[in-house]
Amino acid sequence: MDEFKTPLLDELEKGDWPSFVSEIKKAAKTSPGAADLLRQLELSYKEKVGHWKHGGIVGVRGYGGGVVGRYSDVPEEFPHVREFHTARVNQVAGFFYTAEKLRQLADVWDKYGSGLYNMHGSTGDIILLGTTTENLQPCVDELSDIGFDLGGSGGAMRTLSCCVGKARCEKACIDSTDIIRDLTMHYQDVIHRPQWPYKFKIKVSACPNDCAAASARSDLAVMGVWRDALRIDQEAVREYIAKGFKINEQVVNKCPTEALSWDAEKQELNVCTEECTRCMHCINVMPKAISIGKETGATLLIGGKVPVVKGPMIGWVLVPFMKMEPPYTELKDLVDKITDWWADNAKNRERVGELIERVGLANFLEVIGLKPVPQMVKAPRHNPYIFWNPEEVEKRG
Amino acid sequence: MSMVEINGQQIEIDEDGFIVDPAVWNEGLVSYFAKQEEVPELTEDHWKVINYLRQYFKQFGIAPMIRKLCKDTGFTLKEIYELFPSGPAKGACKLAGLPKPTGCV
Numbered sequence: 020m021d022e023f024k025t026p027l028l029d030e031l032e033k034g035d036w037p038s039f040v041s042e043i044k045k046a047a048k049t050s051p052g053a054a055d056l057l058r059q060l061e062l063s064y065k066e067k068v069g070h071w072k073h074g075g076i077v078g079v080r081g082y083g084g085g086v087v088g089r090y091s092d093v094p095e096e097f098p099h100v101r102e103f104h105t106a107r108v109n110q111v112a113g114f115f116y117t118a119e120k121l122r123q124l125a126d127v128w129d130k131y132g133s134g135l136y137n138m139h140g141s142t143g144d145i146i147l148l149g150t151t152t153e154n155l156q157p158c159v160d161e162l163s164d165i166g167f168d169l170g171g172s173g174g175a176m177r178t179l180s181c182c183v184g185k186a187r188c189e190k191a192c193i194d195s196t197d198i199i200r201d202l203t204m205h206y207q208d209v210i211h212r213p214q215w216p217y218k219f220k221i222k223v224s225a226c227p228n229d230c231a232a233a234s235a236r237s238d239l240a241v242m243g244v245w246r247d248a249l250r251i252d253q254e255a256v257r258e259y260i261a262k263g264f265k266i267n268e269q270v271v272n273k274c275p276t277e278a279l280s281w282d283a284e285k286q287e288l289n290v291c292t293e294e295c296t297r298c299m300h301c302i303n304v305m306p307k308a309i310s311i312g313k314e315t316g317a318t319l320l321i322g323g324k325v326p327v328v329k330g331p332m333i334g335w336v337l338v339p340f341m342k343m344e345p346p347y348t349e350l351k352d353l354v355d356k357i358t359d360w361w362a363d364n365a366k367n368r369e370r371v372g373e374l375i376e377r378v379g380l381a382n383f384l385e386v387i388g389l390k391p392v393p394q395m396v397k398a399p400r401h402n403p404y405i406f407w408n409p410e411e412v413e414k415r416g
Numbered sequence: 417m418s419m420v421e422i423n424g425q426q427i428e429i430d431e432d433g434f435i436v437d438p439a440v441w442n443e444g445l446v447s448y449f450a451k452q453e454e455v456p457e458l459t460e461d462h463w464k465v466i467n468y469l470r471q472y473f474k475q476f477g478i479a480p481m482i483r484k485l486c487k488d489t490g491f492t493l494k495e496i497y498e499l500f501p502s503g504p505a506k507g508a509c510k511l512a513g514l515p516k517p518t519g520c521v
Contacts, residue, residue: 076432076506076516080454083503090431102431173505174482212493212503214482362483 027064052133055099085169102151107144107170112196131158143180144170175213181223182230191225192243192315193343216365240320245312248292255308322372335397356387434516441513453507469512
């Protein structure tokens, strides 16, 4: 490797935290692509301008997505990043791998690519950073041999993602990893063959702590929840208090809906289930004493997203409670109705939440066959006046 | 960007192999791009898709959305992939000489 200096990037190695610059430097010892990547980035920092061309269409047989084309706009200077495509590889649900599987993956990627990864991208995928057009097909073929498949890109259902769920967490209300595996298998066609106006994301968090960031980062968020009461182990509550835990300060007064009360005389913590919004705060601070209810299922939220037509939107409740049992037919039917309607009506690059805002929730609900319920109210109205067209008054009664 | 010679004609293509100037497209070029996109033999069905894309592009100046392509040609998306293994955007649009569809974000 030629000697090269990157004074501006070196600044990003300072401090007590990991640095992507240090990681790329390590890779640069064996990968000419990684070395040119650093050189090009140093130039970008110097000139304050990016040196990747916009877009690029590359792919592999039978797939309409999963690979994002990347070309340098200064290829003469940095020939090893002339083509530096990104491959999205569908991660294992909940991110569980054996060391052996990761080694197999690394062997393939060392052979065909730069050796650089994002584990994991915000889509959830394993992102393989930097390969050539020529190497794409053999790389994906060998990934397939070791059991990996590409993820989604473009106007497709994007790689589905979830939290660790029941595999590793006592708060899990639903089996998030199983749901994601099942949906991934079921939706192979729309994942690999983009056919929609833009992306559609589904993420599953097994409880309202939302470790998969489903409410903010997915068009359809499936959030584990329970509909009966919190389970409170009064003995365990008293143990917390005996150790100096300030129950009023740390739990009761922080309950956003004042659903909890502490009976100092009886030494009992009580919950008013009708008031409880399942915010998880009490469970998170007293995990040994308070746990989720027994009757579990999911709340579905619609419309979460970040970029393009409008700014970021957070998902709002579409279905307050749905049972989650294999084969998840009710969920799949609903997803199909939503995506069919959206694909038929959306403008290019318009996400489902934006379309609903444009045409109105009432129209959307009518098509997918859901009755309006109070939980669907995203925010109170700012404008107290409602303008009804005469036909609408007739139609809606 | 680079130049390739097809049937004695110098054609400029971009790094993804798309024709840079859609105006230079002619039917004689299609078999060259078919080879690039692993279409072994051009059938009537291929031409139906190619002609549809040309017509749509001529009228609207852009490529149609994929659902529209399927509806108007009567092919399912699966059939489109059987005809063009690299898909409608990379495969069919390239053969039809349409400008490169925008990349994914």
